[in-house]
Amino acid sequence: MALKPSAGGLESPALPPADVGRLPTAGGAGMRFSLIEGLRARIRSIERAPVSLSSPPADHGTGFTRPACTLTPWTFGIVEIDHALPWGGLDPSGLHEIQPRTHSDSWAAVGFALGLLRRRMAAIGAAGKNLSLWAFSPNAVHEFGRPYGPGLRAFGIDPSELLMVEARRSGDLAWTLEEGIKARALIAVLGQIDGANWTLGRRLALAAQAHRTPCLLISSPGTGELGAAMTRWRIETAPSCPHPFDASAPGARRWRATLERCRWGPTGLTWDLEWSDDAYRFRLAAPLADRADDPGWRLQRTA
Amino acid sequence: MIRDGGCSAPPEAPFALVAAGEKGITLTAVNAAAAREGLGSGLGLSDARARCPHLRSTEAEPENDARALLKLARWCGRYSPSLNRDGEQGLWIDVTGAAHLFGGEASLCGDLTGSLARFGFTARLGFADTLGAAWALARFADGGDAAAIAPAGETPQRLNGLPIEGLRLAPDTITLLKRLGLRRISELRRLPRTSLQRRFSSQAVAQAVLTRLDQALGERKEPRAPLTPPPRYLARAAFPEPLISSAGVETALGQLAHDLCARLGRELQGTREIAFTAYRVDGSFAEIRVGLSAPSRAADHMVRLLDEKIQAIDAGFGIDCLTLAASAAETLPPEQDVFVTQGTRAAPGHLIDRLSNRLGAPCVFSLGPRASHLPERAEQRRSPGALNEPWAEDPCPKPPRPLFLFARPEPIAVVAEIPEGPPARFTWRRVMRRIVRADGPERIAPEWWQAIGRSSRKDRPRDYYRIEDEAGGRYWVFREGLYQAQALTGVPQWYLHGLF
Numbered sequence: 001m002a003l004k005p006s007a008g009g010l011e012s013p014a015l016p017p018a019d020v021g022r023l024p025t026a027g028g029a030g031m032r033f034s035l036i037e038g039l040r041a042r043i044r045s046i047e048r049a050p051v052s053l054s055s056p057p058a059d060h061g062t063g064f065t066r067p068a069c070t071l072t073p074w075t076f077g078i079v080e081i082d083h084a085l086p087w088g089g090l091d092p093s094g095l096h097e098i099q100p101r102t103h104s105d106s107w108a109a110v111g112f113a114l115g116l117l118r119r120r121m122a123a124i125g126a127a128g129k130n131l132s133l134w135a136f137s138p139n140a141v142h143e144f145g146r147p148y149g150p151g152l153r154a155f156g157i158d159p160s161e162l163l164m165v166e167a168r169r170s171g172d173l174a175w176t177l178e179e180g181i182k183a184r185a186l187i188a189v190l191g192q193i194d195g196a197n198w199t200l201g202r203r204l205a206l207a208a209q210a211h212r213t214p215c216l217l218i219s220s221p222g223t224g225e226l227g228a229a230m231t232r233w234r235i236e237t238a239p240s241c242p243h244p245f246d247a248s249a250p251g252a253r254r255w256r257a258t259l260e261r262c263r264w265g266p267t268g269l270t271w272d273l274e275w276s277d278d279a280y281r282f283r284l285a286a287p288l289a290d291r292a293d294d295p296g297w298r299l300q301r302t303a
Numbered sequence: 304m305i306r307d308g309g310c311s312a313p314p315e316a317p318f319a320l321v322a323a324g325e326k327g328i329t330l331t332a333v334n335a336a337a338a339r340e341g342l343g344s345g346l347g348l349s350d351a352r353a354r355c356p357h358l359r360s361t362e363a364e365p366e367n368d369a370r371a372l373l374k375l376a377r378w379c380g381r382y383s384p385s386l387n388r389d390g391e392q393g394l395w396i397d398v399t400g401a402a403h404l405f406g407g408e409a410s411l412c413g414d415l416t417g418s419l420a421r422f423g424f425t426a427r428l429g430f431a432d433t434l435g436a437a438w439a440l441a442r443f444a445d446g447g448d449a450a451a452i453a454p455a456g457e458t459p460q461r462l463n464g465l466p467i468e469g470l471r472l473a474p475d476t477i478t479l480l481k482r483l484g485l486r487r488i489s490e491l492r493r494l495p496r497t498s499l500q501r502r503f504s505s506q507a508v509a510q511a512v513l514t515r516l517d518q519a520l521g522e523r524k525e526p527r528a529p530l531t532p533p534p535r536y537l538a539r540a541a542f543p544e545p546l547i548s549s550a551g552v553e554t555a556l557g558q559l560a561h562d563l564c565a566r567l568g569r570e571l572q573g574t575r576e577i578a579f580t581a582y583r584v585d586g587s588f589a590e591i592r593v594g595l596s597a598p599s600r601a602a603d604h605m606v607r608l609l610d611e612k613i614q615a616i617d618a619g620f621g622i623d624c625l626t627l628a629a630s631a632a633e634t635l636p637p638e639q640d641v642f643v644t645q646g647t648r649a650a651p652g653h654l655i656d657r658l659s660n661r662l663g664a665p666c667v668f669s670l671g672p673r674a675s676h677l678p679e680r681a682e683q684r685r686s687p688g689a690l691n692e693p694w695a696e697d698p699c700p701k702p703p704r705p706l707f708l709f710a711r712p713e714p715i716a717v718v719a720e721i722p723e724g725p726p727a728r729f730t731w732r733r734v735m736r737r738i739v740r741a742d743g744p745e746r747i748a749p750e751w752w753q754a755i756g757r758s759s760r761k762d763r764p765r766d767y768y769r770i771e772d773e774a775g776g777r778y779w780v781f782r783e784g785l786y787q788a789q790a791l792t793g794v795p796q797w798y799l800h801g802l803f
Binding site: 104105107108110111114131133141144145146147148149150151152153154155158159160161162163164165166167168172175176179180183184185186236237238239240242243246248249250251253254255277 | 654771
């Protein structure tokens, strides 16, 4: 669908014409045209088509007036990624799944999610508290340790803005996530869950859409995909560049993020992302990263 | 109210509870039939058998009696929240302002004696303006009826006819008063206070007599310590027909919460804790307590919190009384809560309450800073109600800290190029990881004020390294102990403490 660029993003949404027969038309062709236009608009509204602020996809016919986006966009801050996503970033009222490639990538996936959370906090940026919820299980604490407040500072997140929930049973964890979304008091909900299934994904997605609170779900590697997620990212760690002032020290943390699923958008794209601990933002890793040209680095690791 | 309960003998047969004491086995309690035979507590069992050969007896169980009395006291909370046990055999209930809920004092007493009789207790009630007078009426009032009620203002007249024992005095004081010829309270009241004081050898005894007399007459306040501090706000619903379904309880709960919140709202108060109590017809009760993270007077919020636990209430033979109490009230200024426009976010208090209510309060927390340079002590769990203080900037910036920290550092097997250097590879959870980059060491010494009095082996300095394996995984490892001090503190050991 093609979108006519509008002057600003704050105009009232152009509602799809409910009764297209009454539209003034010059003749039969025009009538049919406007009928098709109206139906398309209705389908789009039913499907809740994404609203792109930055990249009008060009694969559809004539222009529609773009419905204004009333929600704060949730961008990566990287033009390449934001343009590839249909919402000009992540959907701020949707479910996003983040899956580590292997067990050893699990904490990197959490880091990626926290980076996104920081982007969201910075975008909302209102005065006062912007609470988010982070729910995890004792099992995760046993596996990877407990979330550590001073370490969260590297993501620019004030730990007092995170509501931590440790839920013993997976049923309680799912309930916590759904309650968090429905409370309308949080800017995002982050969940680490082992046994995510289709029903849970669907429930969370519907709640997130209805209550306009996004949910980031970090699933365990190897589980099936959640059908209702707006996007699905597969995260693995990547070797970092050397530190600029100390060649033997690790540099900025780096992830290889693959967009495996994206509703109304492209899939299969891969980016090497870095997180800057000072600027609190993502950046694309330099294409000529250290050892990136070595095709066997992944093989060595698995061997 | 005197309770002689728990006997299996027929009520018309003489029966006594006995306990082994200093003077052999003595009676501790007797039933009405035994009392008619002239038996009383304190009598030896053999003497009692001589007077009354067919006396049955069983051993007294004071602990069980005390437990039963406490249970009964809790159940009596349906009449008024202010009550407590009185000695080993009595209960007092302050029904000030509550009698009209039961249709007046007489019908309240009728309800109470009826219920107690149904539970199998023989009870006597005294009802008066003061605690002392009620105590005396319950024990020494004439007449065979179960309840002795002194109408409002007539307490002194009712007291006049009672024996001097009704003043809650020590036994030797009573003996002394009787020796002086004072057998009734009226005779004591007729005496001038000054001359009364002169008759006693000790000032303290005279003061005790006068104090008890004044307290019984209501001329001196008597402190009362209730079982639980009575809530300032309480809503109550009684049902002529006992509720047996949870649907009925839910309906009543909605009404109770509405009443309670209306009262809180009138006085601009909010509650931090609510207690929902269901009194069953069989004398037992069930209580649900819910804490709130912030003062609230939102009825629907209270109902949602309690709804989850209401299913756990076993209605038993039916519930005939429900109370909802706001036990901790705080000032809550009025706030605009209906005109919330779309896009603004709600306050998180309700969410925190619901989460901690279902998952348990320790499971819902936020992280707070703590002044310590030991990594595992540098943070603490806070209750999420204290969310308002943000973390201050670290005055002395530290090297990067991990995202996840193990509560107990996990031992790892390390191969290092040089003993004092970073690891070249290490094995953690049976997986070998080859290290490509390393940063460090950062030496963190134990806090000396913690180390006083402990063995030096436990307080070895740690050298932390931030390392990255060839796949990009980052770890925070440390070597505990120094190679120079090996002889003193043992061989240094490696641990994994965190993950980036």
